[in-house]
Amino acid sequence: MNPYTSRYPGYDVLSKRDTPSWDAVTRKVIEQRMATPSEPSFLDVVRWRALEALCACIVPQPSDRPQAPLAGMVDMRLKKNAGDGFRYARLPPLREAWLIGLHALDEESKALHELSFASIEHAAQNTLLSRMQHGELSGAHWQGMDAQLFFTQRVLPDICGAYYSHPYAWNEIGFGGPASPRGYVRMYYDRRDPWEAVEAKPGKEQQALKENRRVR
Numbered sequence: 001m002n003p004y005t006s007r008y009p010g011y012d013v014l015s016k017r018d019t020p021s022w023d024a025v026t027r028k029v030i031e032q033r034m035a036t037p038s039e040p041s042f043l044d045v046v047r048w049r050a051l052e053a054l055c056a057c058i059v060p061q062p063s064d065r066p067q068a069p070l071a072g073m074v075d076m077r078l079k080k081n082a083g084d085g086f087r088y089a090r091l092p093p094l095r096e097a098w099l100i101g102l103h104a105l106d107e108e109s110k111a112l113h114e115l116s117f118a119s120i121e122h123a124a125q126n127t128l129l130s131r132m133q134h135g136e137l138s139g140a141h142w143q144g145m146d147a148q149l150f151f152t153q154r155v156l157p158d159i160c161g162a163y164y165s166h167p168y169a170w171n172e173i174g175f176g177g178p179a180s181p182r183g184y185v186r187m188y189y190d191r192r193d194p195w196e197a198v199e200a201k202p203g204k205e206q207q208a209l210k211e212n213r214r215v216r
Helices: 024-034 045-058 070-080 094-113 122-133 147-163 167-173 205-212
Strands: none
Touching: 024 167, 045 070, 045 094, 045 122, 045 147, 070 094, 070 147, 094 122, 094 147, 122 147
């Protein structure tokens, strides 16, 4: 990976592992996320392929850097049946919603293209998702579930939430991870603690690179 393609060149949040920035509980949680398998443990193979393609549409990840295992993270959440503590009355519970939604997405794709969602072109995938977002999908395979609500309240939050809970995404946004036990002190606008990443300014990428390699 070219470090200069990042807004925080040289920064690696995982370098904080054995510093006062993270305690034992934080390290354990992060290690579990880093060990997320890139294969299904809950979904069947057909739904897994649909989920992989869906994740790639919702959060495209650059090929020149390590990628967060989004499908694996969503699948693990389904395996644990870890809900939100609430749900919309028009949506089924977490597992049921995803099982219905992924199957329905494949059926919609087959009806239009005679191919599963994972097998059609990326532009066609995005077109189908746009129709879901705008409430234009309502076939029998949705089993009465509101496709638009599934998109806004399950697809987007679950996939984007998985991405921004992963250290690879933290490197992208210069986040230091949970504020435990060290915490953050300089909370005022445009101020940073010494253990926070430095955002590269135009023409000062080399300076940011050097500083970020020292951040712990």
